Amino acid sequence: MTATSSPVTWARADARRIRRQFLDVRTDAPPAAVASAMLGAHAQVLSAAELSLALRTADATRADVRAALWEDRSLVKTYGPRGTVHLLPAADLPVWTGALSAIPAGPQQQPPAVRMTAEQTDRVVAAIGDALAGAELTVDELTDAIVARVGPWAGERVMEAFQDKWPRWRQTTHTAAHRGVLCFGPNRGRNVTYTSPEVRPAEGTRALGTLVERYLYAYGPATPQHFAKWLAAPSGWASSLFTALAGQGRIEEVVFESAAAWVVAGDTDFPAEPARGVRLLPYFDAFAIASQPRERLFPGAARERALARGQAGNFPVLLVDGTVAGVWHQRRSGRRIAITVEPLAPLGAARTRELEAEAERVAVILEATAELTVGAVAVGPHA
Secondary structure, eight states: EOOOOOOOOHHHHHHHHHHHSSSSBBSSOOHHHHHHTTTTTOSSSSHHHHHHHHTSSSOOOOHHHHHHTTSSEEEEEEHHHHHHHHEEEEEHHHHHHHHHTOOOOOOOOOOTTTTOEEEEEEEEHHHHHHHHTTEEEHHHHHHHHHHHOOGGGGOOOOETTEEEEEEEGGGGGHHHHHHTTTTEEEETEEEEEEEEOOOOOOOOOHHHHHHHHHHHHHHHHHHHHHHHHHOOOOHHHHHHHHHHHHTTSSEEEETTTEEEEEETTTOOOOOOOOOEEEEEEEETTHHHHSSSSSHSSSSSHHHHHBBBBTTTSSSSSEEEEEEEEEEEEEEEEEEEEEEEEESSOHHHHHHHHHHHHHHHHHHTTTTTTEEEESSOOOOOOOO
16 A cells, blocks of 8 residues: 555545455454444345345354344444444444434424424433333333333324334434434344343544544545435534544545545555455445445446436445446345346456356355356346
């Protein structure tokens, strides 16, 4: 790696992100350390999160990720950036909860008759913390526990949700998670459970500064707007945050693709060579979502084929030399995984061999045997 005071090109920034994401050389680090480097694994589709983490390692499988989540608890399933379900390292949870709870709240999404006041929200979050301390409760059990503590209004089924109605308190689940009193427990049969992560959030301003530095280390150079988009936070607020951190000497400005962007202070070394290699990234992989500018990661035909209305993550993607070069899909049948890969351009013999090895690695992670087909993917984007 070489230090640079000259403009940072996409190729060099991309190569550094690939390296720091363990997408060039796989790591021997445990799943929690990988999740820390990625800034969390999106886990709305839990199997995709398992694959995201394990494919960055030399020999981990989905069983190792599950053990980290449910046995040694070095991973926590909770609401992370953008209010979406993530696997986050337990060791990083004080920073995450401190930072996420300090982000300015967006506009109310619920109709006026459904909304809760700030005082009601505080009462429900306190009730959730009390009910979940040392317990694993289903939604219905937690509803009963909250109602017993704050009153029947919290359990009124007024929230529109998936052709059903949820109890009023459920609009506070993200808030409770971000304040460190709620996370997911292991499923009880087909029922989701919640439990307490038993974490004390770090002070908000300090936690936000740490999160910016970690984000820039993983995905920099980046702008405040990139950071705001990653968090689903106000852009003006993010600009003020970056300005404050620059004033403290914690981050510094560089020229990235002819525009101003930011890195951690002193972190100006970038690889001299561009990224190389073939990877199969699952749904909602952190690299595909957080790496900006998106038009450089999804160039040309990749923008039309691998994004859904401009949104990354809805298709599993084929990564060739650090950029999206196709989509793929898997279908399991017993111990066999049928993997179909649709490249946007011919791969050639060497790249095809790399793809075959990558498909085998995916199958090992999923504890199956791969059947690779190179051809059209007929499955549409994930909702």
